[in-house]
Amino acid sequence: MNDTVLVVVAVEGELDVPLPYPYVKTIIGVGKVNAAINTMKAIMLEKPSLVVNFGTAGSLDPELKRGLYRVGRVVQRDFDARPLAPALGIVPFDSTPLTLDLNYPEGVTLSTGDNFVTSPPEVHSDLVDMEGGLLLKFVENYKYHWKYTSMLLMVLMKMRRRTG
16 A cells, blocks of 8 residues: 555546546546446555545435535445345345445435436435445445545536426
């Protein structure tokens, strides 16, 4: 591990500026599977001390304004194994809780899923994306072994509710 800060983004357009040392930007692709594979590769290559997910998010909450938000909690909104699991977002035979806490109480709740959100998700969330929650689970699961910390920063791009 070194002083490198790994900044992961799904696509180049989410952060299309060069970053100064010790920041290293990595494009991880869209969706949870691409994010997991490419984040693991980047962590093994860079051995960072901090992993930052910087990405775009949507929201159907009219109270939230466009801007930069720091995430405090993450939930998975699209994994549905009911009745094997007690609730939406819970993976059977996996000890990960529905809500992953980033120890930042002032932060917003982000829900992650491999789908575009056009109506309010069944699980509560302020923001929605397609990679952030998976990255947090990945980093948090390996924190004990690799001593990583993680932070999720999301730029809110307003969404419109589908009508008619």
